[in-house]
Amino acid sequence: MSNESISGEEFRREVQEAAISLESHGFQRATQLDSMTPTTASVVYVGQNIAFEFTLDIRDQAIDLVVTRYRDGKLAALGHGGYSSSLFTHLLNRCGFRGRPSPGANLPPTASKAQRQLASLLNLLAQPCSANLLADRADALPQ
Numbered sequence: 061m062s063n064e065s066i067s068g069e070e071f072r073r074e075v076q077e078a079a080i081s082l083e084s085h086g087f088q089r090a091t092q093l094d095s096m097t098p099t100t101a102s103v104v105y106v107g108q109n110i111a112f113e114f115t116l117d118i119r120d121q122a123i124d125l126v127v128t129r130y131r132d133g134k135l136a137a138l139g140h141g142g143y144s145s146s147l148f149t150h151l152l153n154r155c156g157f158r159g160r161p162s163p164g165a166n167l168p169p170t171a172s173k174a175q176r177q178l179a180s181l182l183n184l185l186a187q188p189c190s191a192n193l194l195a196d197r198a199d200a201l202p203q
Contacts, residue, residue, distance in 0.1 A: 066174045068101035071116040071123065075103040078178040081185070082112060085194045093135060106130045107196035112147075114178070123174065125181040127193060129201050143201040147184050154202070155189030 076089070082105045083089075090111070093104035101116045111130040116123050128144040129136040137144035151157035167179055185194060192200035 064173050066116060066118070066121055066123070066172075068096050068116065068118060070172070070174055071101050071114075072103055074172070074174040074178055075114045078175070078182055079103075079105055079112075079114070081182060082194075086196060087112065104135070109198040110193055110196050110200060111135055114181075121173070123177040123181065125184070127201070141203060143203075147181060147190075150193075150201075151184060151187055151189050155187070157184075157187060157189060 072094075079087075079089070085107075087105040087107045087110075090104045090106045093102075093106070093111070093113075095102045099118050101118065103114045105112045105114075107130065109130055111128045113126040113128055113135070114123065115126060125147040126144055127147050127150050129142055131141070135144070136142040145153070148157075167176060171179070184190065
């Protein structure tokens with residue numbers, strides 16, 4: 061792995077390319093919920109009940125995928141009925157998932173650091189427990 065740095069702009073471009081699979085499940089980019097600060101960037105895809113928020117910690121050069129309840133056009137992360145968790149933690153707690161995120165064999169050796177991290181996270185959505193999330197079911201998240 062190289063010491064390449066992921067910029068906020070690169071992160072946004074790569075998420076948009078990688079998230080085509082979410083769009084095929086009916087999720088749409090919610091640019092009004094995206095954010096960019098000097099230390100973080102986020103890109104949000106929403107369905108009727110669930111939002112997927114891709115986050116980049118620019119200092120740590122780490123990308124995460126957070127699953128959040130989506131209600132009335134807003135992320136309902138906290139409070140009554142709200143929910144927010146990294147996808148990996150959600151799968152661990154809800155399904156007992158014990159695997160590891162891996163980018164998969166279909167990435168070329170020239171894939172960027174951002175592409176590798178995003179592929180690993182999106183491969184978690186291929187887990188059987190993720191089916192309820194991708195189906196955008198209201199009962200896929202705990203109350």
